[in-house]
Amino acid sequence: MKTKIADLGSLEEGKGLCVKTDGVSLVLVKTGAAVHALENKCSHIGLPLGRGKIENGEIICPFHGSRFNLVTGENTDWVSAVAGVKIPAWSSALLSFGKKPQPIRTFPVSVEGEDIYVEL
Ligand code: FES
Numbered sequence: 001m002k003t004k005i006a007d008l009g010s011l012e013e014g015k016g017l018c019v020k021t022d023g024v025s026l027v028l029v030k031t032g033a034a035v036h037a038l039e040n041k042c043s044h045i046g047l048p049l050g051r052g053k054i055e056n057g058e059i060i061c062p063f064h065g066s067r068f069n070l071v072t073g074e075n076t077d078w079v080s081a082v083a084g085v086k087i088p089a090w091s092s093a094l095l096s097f098g099k100k101p102q103p104i105r106t107f108p109v110s111v112e113g114e115d116i117y118v119e120l
Pocket residue numbers: 042043044045046047061062063064065066079
């Protein structure tokens with residue numbers, strides 16, 4: 001189902017905008033001409049990604065540093081930091097709580113004029 005979720009003017013380049021529609025919490029990210037929609041829930045322990053840094057086409061979880069591709073949701077780095085500070089690999093294994101790297105969900109986005117639509 002295609003739903004209008006925001007106006008283009010409400011997005012800042014490289015900064016997440018948190019929105020909720022049909023009970024799903026999303027992060028919208030504008031990079032150049034593209035707008036991406038990702039589930040606002042880190043696959044590590046489900047904390048929100050919305051305040052994560054945007055860098056090199058990825059969103060970085062603000063809690064433990066996991067990185068996710070903005071287009072595919074693919075995980076590219078798993079639990080590698082605490083509050084932005086890198087941690088050694090052995091701590092990463094402990095902090096992972098036995099969870100293996102997992103992607104996050106992404107959703108198709110279309111922009112019509114100033115209106116941003118997402119398909120859930
Ligand atoms: S909650 Fe995102 S990496 Fe831990």
